[in-house]
Amino acid sequence: MEQKNIIEYSKEHEFKDHPSVKGLQIIEDKNNFPISWLNQQGYCEYQLYLEHVKGIRTPSTPEMTHGSAVHQQLEDIFKQDATPTTLPEAVETSKEKAIMSRECFVVSPSYGIRGYIDEIRMKPDEIVIIDDKPGRTPYQSTMNQVRAYCLAYKDMVGDERKIKAALRERGTENLFWIEIFTPDVEKEIEYTIKRMHRLFDGTKPFMPTKNPKKCHSCRFKHDCEHAQ
Numbered sequence: 001m002e003q004k005n006i007i008e009y010s011k012e013h014e015f016k017d018h019p020s021v022k023g024l025q026i027i028e029d030k031n032n033f034p035i036s037w038l039n040q041q042g043y044c045e046y047q048l049y050l051e052h053v054k055g056i057r058t059p060s061t062p063e064m065t066h067g068s069a070v071h072q073q074l075e076d077i078f079k080q081d082a083t084p085t086t087l088p089e090a091v092e093t094s095k096e097k098a099i100m101s102r103e104c105f106v107v108s109p110s111y112g113i114r115g116y117i118d119e120i121r122m123k124p125d126e127i128v129i130i131d132d133k134p135g136r137t138p139y140q141s142t143m144n145q146v147r148a149y150c151l152a153y154k155d156m157v158g159d160e161r162k163i164k165a166a167l168r169e170r171g172t173e174n175l176f177w178i179e180i181f182t183p184d185v186e187k188e189i190e191y192t193i194k195r196m197h198r199l200f201d202g203t204k205p206f207m208p209t210k211n212p213k214k215c216h217s218c219r220f221k222h223d224c225e226h227a228q
Contacts, residue, residue: 001121002097002099004082005102010086013027025114027112033112055208071132094127097124100121111155129149135167144192150186212228
């Protein structure tokens, strides 16, 4: 599969930082959050409050540091053989032959989400959007994250091809979970994204996890009044 390094996109959006929520941006007059936050939301919404609203900082865990290192290594290897291109060119090329890219940026001002897809495989008959994760368990939070990448890609590009969401064991080629991005799945992730926006605009409360095992391993446990 031909490797393409997408370095230019069809449209540049002006943005400004949200005045009180760290990491939240305002794009086209609407709050816009990183898609990776959906993973954190599925683990414990109150983590989002502690980190991004209260601004509490914690050291990176060994798992986070290792994951970042592996991710960067894969990106460096990819760039050695990849041909630079633009997103519109990649989309058109892939209608004739299969290509793949890494770190593909997607943004949807209408849904208020943005992020970088770990790997995208564009084929004449389908688009496969892959997110790398440690382990082999498809948690609801990680499934929601890759579904949101699919939603942002579809909204940004307007591609009519079938879209598949996939989770891959980091550092391997093992796709341990894959699904077709159907209209029903699209509605489900839209609902979750709407809840996220209600958290940040103050119309919904950040709910802490009820799982004491999550609290025990949480890096915010010493700063959280709900820690069990």
